[in-house]
Amino acid sequence: MLGRMTSRADADSGRPDGSAGKDAAEGRPAAPPRPSRPADPKPRSRRAPAGAAVLRPEVTEAIRAAVFEELAAVGYARMSIEGIARRAGVGKTAVYRRWRSKLHLVLDLVSALAVQGLPAPDTGSLEADLRLLYEVTSRALRHPVAGQILPDLQAEAARNPEIAEALQKALREGQQSVTRGIVAAARTRGEIRASADESLALDLISGPLYWRAVVAREPKLPKHYLPSLARATAGALKAL
Template sequence: MTTSADSSGKKPGPPQRQGAKRAPAGAAVLREDVTDAIRAAVFAELAAVGYARMSIEGIARRAGVGKTAVYRRWRSKLHLVLDLVSALAVQGLPAPDTGSLEGDLRLLYEVTSRALRHPVASQVIPDLQAEAARNPEIAEALQKALREGQHGVASGIVQAAVARGELSEGVDEDLALDLISGPLYWRAVVVRAPLPAGYLGSLATATGAALRGL
């Protein structure tokens, strides 16, 4: 059986499947393991040298990749750090559900305390805060991370306590969130003092009493 040619003299090619899509020429597939290695290297580099001295070269060296691998994913170290901070906000903290206000507060404090004591976090958070005072983009990303992370969980604790009748419906939620989040953050991040035995339980009890007085 012969195949007819079109008006240009060329034979038609094989029929294309309906809905089939062709990958763009030269499209690059970003390996997830390389992306994870770069993200881990950023945290380690931040803890080691701080944001101001951190460089794409240092990140790439620590991750065991070339600089091109980093630039294919992020335009600059600022965008890289902003992406990581935003990712932390999405991950957030687990929402406590112990059935009581003090129990929820105690669990929140235990999880938060462990996170703040992590060697990388204890170095990275203060450095990013200092940088936020000079860089509005980092400041905005940190505020978003706090709102969607710690404050989001704390808000859930307050709302659950209101629903159980442990707190009044007219409680000032903004003040309540400050009372919940402030003391531990002050002690662990600002003052950087060790937490004595029983401190988290006492803090949960004191915070619960303060919230009921609002």
């Protein structure tokens, strides 16, 4: 009996044990197997998900400009994403799509300044190079926005190590690229020694103006101050 039950079950299930399937038992020919669908030789590329955010460059630039204006108007401590978005004419979501917080936003902007250094002047004279550099830097530091932002960020840097590191990198690296160009040109002309210390040269070149603008906060310079500063600095560099 067990053998019969096994044979019957095999026949109903159509298993390939030599017995006929159900269609053959009922007198109908078995249905031919379906042909398999050929594989697509070229895999389809996946489409970008619908609704993916596209960051428009003009919106990003509007937000960056608004940050500088907001920093100058209210300072870092009182600055908010809401105020930045309002000033830029965008929603808060547009800001958060680009930066996680106002800290990351300011760090990004300050860090970007490090790669926006001025081209090194090459007038053919060390003193003239320094005078041109001082004139351009002085105009930038006298700008009302810069006059408000730099002291505020310096104060915030004393409380926030991340801002301190980013600010130091921006100010120092931006000036280093200019200073190296001035020093290299002066060496080529034989105006300063090849062994002159570039780090000390950076302090001599950059220190006076930043002291007046950021520390002493004296935006108005005495008459003939820049030519005198260029002459004195050139003499100091030649003595290195």
